[in-house]
Amino acid sequence: xxKSSVLVCDDDKQIVDAIEIYLRxxxxxxxxxxxxxxxxxxxxxxxxxxxxxxxxxxxLDGIHATLxxxxxxxxxxxxxxxxxxxxxxILGLNIGADDYVTKPxxxxxxxxxxxxxxxxxxxxxxxxxxxxxxxxxxxxxIDDDTKEVTVDGESVKLTPIEYNILLLLVKNQGxxxxxxxxxxxxxxxxxxxxxxxxxxxxxxxxxxxxINPKEPRYLxxxxxxxxxxxxxxxxx
Numbered sequence: 001x002x003k004s005s006v007l008v009c010d011d012d013k014q015i016v017d018a019i020e021i022y023l024r025x026x027x028x029x030x031x032x033x034x035x036x037x038x039x040x041x042x043x044x045x046x047x048x049x050x051x052x053x054x055x056x057x058x059x060l061d062g063i064h065a066t067l068x069x070x071x072x073x074x075x076x077x078x079x080x081x082x083x084x085x086x087x088x089x090i091l092g093l094n095i096g097a098d099d100y101v102t103k104p105x106x107x108x109x110x111x112x113x114x115x116x117x118x119x120x121x122x123x124x125x126x127x128x129x130x131x132x133x134x135x136x137x138x139x140x141x142i143d144d145d146t147k148e149v150t151v152d153g154e155s156v157k158l159t160p161i162e163y164n165i166l167l168l169l170v171k172n173q174g175x176x177x178x179x180x181x182x183x184x185x186x187x188x189x190x191x192x193x194x195x196x197x198x199x200x201x202x203x204x205x206x207x208x209x210x211i212n213p214k215e216p217r218y219l220x221x222x223x224x225x226x227x228x229x230x231x232x233x234x235x236x
Contacts, residue, residue, distance in 0.1 A: 003027040004049035004118055009039040009065070010080060011057040015103075019052065022107045023114065036060030040068060048075060050118055052110070055081040055092070063095055070096035074159050076117035078110075093200040098161045116188060121160045135170045137229050140209060140218050142170055149209075156208050161186060165198075166205055169219065169229040178226035202227060 006028045008019045013034065020030045031046060033039040037060045039053060051069070055062040066077055078099045079092035089100045099113050133145040139152040147163065149156040158166065164186045169177065179198045180191035206213040220230050 003029070005029040005031060005047060006050045006052065006114060007031040007033060007039060007042055007046075007048045008052045009033040009036065009057070009062070010052075010054040011035060012054070015054075015080075018107065019110065022111050026111055026115075028114070036062060036065030036068075039065055043069060043073065043075075049121065050076045050078070050114060052078045052080060052114070055079060063091070066092075066095050066097055070159070074157065076121045076160055078113060078117065080105075090196055090200055093197060094204075096159055098159055117160070120164055120186070135167070137170050137173055137218055137231070140170065140229075142167055151209050158205070158208060161201055162205050162208070165201055166209070166219075166229075169227065173229045174231040176222045176226045176228045181226065 003026065006023055008016050008023070008030060009032075010016050010019075011034050016032050016034070020032065023030050031042050031048060033042050035057045036053070039051065040060070042048065043051065053062040053065060057065075060068075062079060062081075066079070069075075069077065076098045077096065078101060079097040080101055080103060081092070082103045089102075092100045098117055101110055101113060133143060135142045135144065141150045142148075144167065149158055149163065149166065165182060168182065168185055169175075177185070179195055182198050183189075183191035202219065203213070206216055206219050209218055210216045218229055220228055222228060
């Protein structure tokens with residue numbers, strides 16, 4: 001079975017070619033770009049399922065390219081950067097990236113992250129809960145068949161990671177999940193240094209589903225414990 005198409009964008013041709021070799025070995029179709037503008041053109045012209053993009057590039061860097069892509073697409077985006085500071089990682093997540101890999105990286109780890117992100121994007125989790133595909137909490141509604149989220153009838157656009165986190169919490173309304181539990185459920189790996197990563201995604205979800213994110217109706221924090229979706233009564 002033919003695997004998904006992946007776009008690799010970096011101004012260093014050797015890095016692009018090296019990533020291409022490993023991805024093709026796993027059966028992925030690979031598209032290549034060397035700046036953000038070229039990446040956007042390829043994305044719009046082809047059925048790309050995942051983007052790997054460097055931050056520092058000519059013409060249009062990875063940060064601004066990701067911002068533009070998020071205006072019309074929710075495909076998984078993995079940011080590459082030679083910088084390793086937490087602030088750069090948070091910046092990548094803040095602009096809508098789903099994952100972050102620091103150079104120099106192990107190509108096998110990058111391939112594993114590609115597989116993980118594509119798996120979340122296509123299946124959006126494998127949580128063992130009831131089979132009903134429609135999940136509601138007051139005016140918040142998730143249709144897990146169509147992957148659509150609405151709040152009071154208005155469509156909400158989420159990234160795959162944001163969707164998975166919200167789905168996990170809505171399916172388990174009232175249950176408090178710690179940061180580590182959220183990370184391990186969604187990323188399927190041990191939660192080491194997960195605080196900033198989860199907190200950024202939670203903030204993004206709140207900004208999209210809450211009228212007033214500072215006084216959330218749905219996504220509540222339980223201080224010192226974690227997060228939960230508040231169970232909604234009929235009058236809410």
